[in-house]
Amino acid sequence: MKALILAGGKGTRLWPLSREAMPKQFIKVFSDRSLFQKTVERALIFSKPKEIFVVTNKEYRFRVLDDLNELGLKVPEENILLEPVGKNTLPAIYWGLKVINDNYGDSVVAVLPSDHAIEVNESYMEAFKKAEKLAEKYLVTFGIKPTKPHTGYGYIKPGEKIEVEGKVLGYLVDEFKEKPDLETARKYVENGYYWNSGMFMFKVSVFMEEARKHSPDVVKAFEEGKSIEEIYELAPEISVDYGIMEKTNKAAVVPLNTYWNDLGSFDAVYEALEKDENGNAVHVTGFKAKYINVDSRNNLVLTERLTATVGVEDLVIIDTGDALLVAKRGETQKVKEVYKKLKEENDERAIVHRTAYRPWGSYTVLEEGERYKIKRLTVLPGKRLSLQIHYHRSEHWVVVRGTAKVKVGDKEFILRPGESTFIPAGVPHRLENPGKVILEVIETQIGEYLGEDDIVRLQDDYGR
């Protein structure tokens, strides 16, 4: 079985926890593994590393590479398909299956979204084995057995059962249902409908035939486009559900009885996390951060600082150091309006976190003021930043941890913890970690203009 992981989602509903440059599949708030990494681990149950393919946005290339690298996995870089622009799930899946077909011929492929939470249990293992068999003839969806009449999920109405060699492997899909109101959701659950998990099992040949039948414009884009940019320009923006699954008569559903949560809003995140005796789901990270609760109940509190709540109930409180969100539980779908407003105002906090990831490591903006900006740079062992010049700012580097090799103008020297150097504006410079452990540097920038775009790269190891 091959695996195709969908990792191009932008996830604007969990702002400020996720940002455009770092969507929820890559953040590590809920555990020390990202949701993407956990999806890769699930794919490894049935597939070898080289049989795992990823479709993502070109912006997320280093996120995917870093996450795979951290897992110590040798997924070939050709298996990572970089979309020039997001066109929803159908073009992404079509591309992925086409590449898998080119590499391995006609194959059965598990299609896995990478931003959900799901538990692997016996039912999961069995369902995937059943789905693999069914995929020879059907386009297979996975239907989660509901634990309550949830109004935030789509539902699948199962039809006639499909037996193979005297064993029920699944059901024909009678109908896909949009998110219902509460009363309708109750009826769905009573009548044995399933939650639509967004996972699929497709055999390439079966899928391609149905794609040609129901979404010929997608197929045409891939046949006529001469480059992936051209293909994605031609392709319509369309989901696999709308473009194929709801139209084909080959849709089948395999029931799956396990914990599943789409983490599609902070309400869903609250549901997914463990609660204390007062019903509070609390997650505190960061230096000197802590949470003090006075008479507060049923809140979601994710914070990087000292946070106190007094007498509040049913709130979502998200503090990411550079931004704070306080929302009413049950209304968190409106969080995307905050994101929209920030985008309208060209506020970069819609797009980036305090911490931004780079091929050489990461930097965190600790503080900004008029005429100064302070960053913590983390450089991975053996990596170096580009040889660069800034015209409008001087920079001051103080080493906190590790060993730095520094080039300033013609000079090259080593800095150890507690040592520092000064880079005047206009002077070429480079920071390198020649050591075996992480290098941490505090950078103070001073100048009239401190934008990230005041940079001229003279040489770069990453072709930027």
Added chain:
Amino acid sequence: MKALILAGGKGTRLWPLSREAMPKQFIKVFSDRSLFQKTVERALIFSKPKEIFVVTNKEYRFRVLDDLNELGLKVPEENILLEPVGKNTLPAIYWGLKVINDNYGDSVVAVLPSDHAIEVNESYMEAFKKAEKLAEKYLVTFGIKPTKPHTGYGYIKPGEKIEVEGKVLGYLVDEFKEKPDLETARKYVENGYYWNSGMFMFKVSVFMEEARKHSPDVVKAFEEGKSIEEIYELAPEISVDYGIMEKTNKAAVVPLNTYWNDLGSFDAVYEALEKDENGNAVHVTGFKAKYINVDSRNNLVLTERLTATVGVEDLVIIDTGDALLVAKRGETQKVKEVYKKLKEENDERAIVHRTAYRPWGSYTVLEEGERYKIKRLTVLPGKRLSLQIHYHRSEHWVVVRGTAKVKVGDKEFILRPGESTFIPAGVPHRLENPGKVILEVIETQIGEYLGEDDIVRLQDDYGR
């Protein structure tokens, strides 16, 4: 008329806005003048600068001096009475009146708390003039005409009217009433009771006589103690209300019809501030800070960062950069429990803000991590820090604004914006602002131990 300003309050109910080292009378959140400064301005209506006396805690000496200095006022430093420990209002007032008597003989003194909001209008001016006359025979309180049946204030029941030369100057006090429940408060308002404002007008001789009668242990402490430390050790902790006003038969009340608010909790602060069309009282400060409101009503939002609220009502949201409070309006009296917990845990954030004030200026802790701490130092023109040594940390100074004169070991030199220097652990050093404008320096400390107490002062301009 002399003035005695009470400025020793610790104000734990407005945490994290106020802290033990910077209580609410000195913070400038509500305007560019502190409440203490506004009280001084009111005192100046009836008194000359040298007739204004201040009783405060010795910890707040520089807060009082800085605030007076900022107003350009020449209040003699001897007029600032520094209590070694807080013993509530009676010992403070007794001491103040005694010092005024030593300086000016028997005088009429306006006693003014410095942490309330009050508007000066015609009624205010008249009331003070009436009170001055009444003080010849009575211990005068000021009773605010209620605008609603407030349950957070004490009430005064007026008795027989006091006429002088055919003019009603005030009323005898029939009874002082504790904070009532809502129904009782309604009755009080219907029956013409007043809010107890905490302001007084006392003639020294009248006050001293009543003190001897009703609180002889306070008088005794002042007679027997040989130093102010000893006096305050002997004196009981007691309020002027309980110790004298509720017992004397010389209490009078002068009605005062103006805006008054004791700002005793965040509920009171919300009442005092202007609201937008959604009933939100919002105050945003800080670089790149802003507030985004999606469907939120009737909240108090005081923030230093990007803050968004979604669908919330009746909340108090206070963000001070280093700490966040989210409380339910109507339950903000419980905020002091947060403060208590922090004290129990020896958390310095009960006591100090990110910004700490020093005789030479101030510093703000921008960021702390393991092995590093970053501060912004602001040095006033002509001032300098002590000549000092740290044993456990090296320091790196980068000048952002202004001109620094720096001494490191034997060397002395000038640093301009964008320039920097390095102070190794164990080396004597000093930072000075020789210029005419503010000096701003970013300091990065690196070391195993970064506590404020790792400092040896070799010389200090302020006798520390």
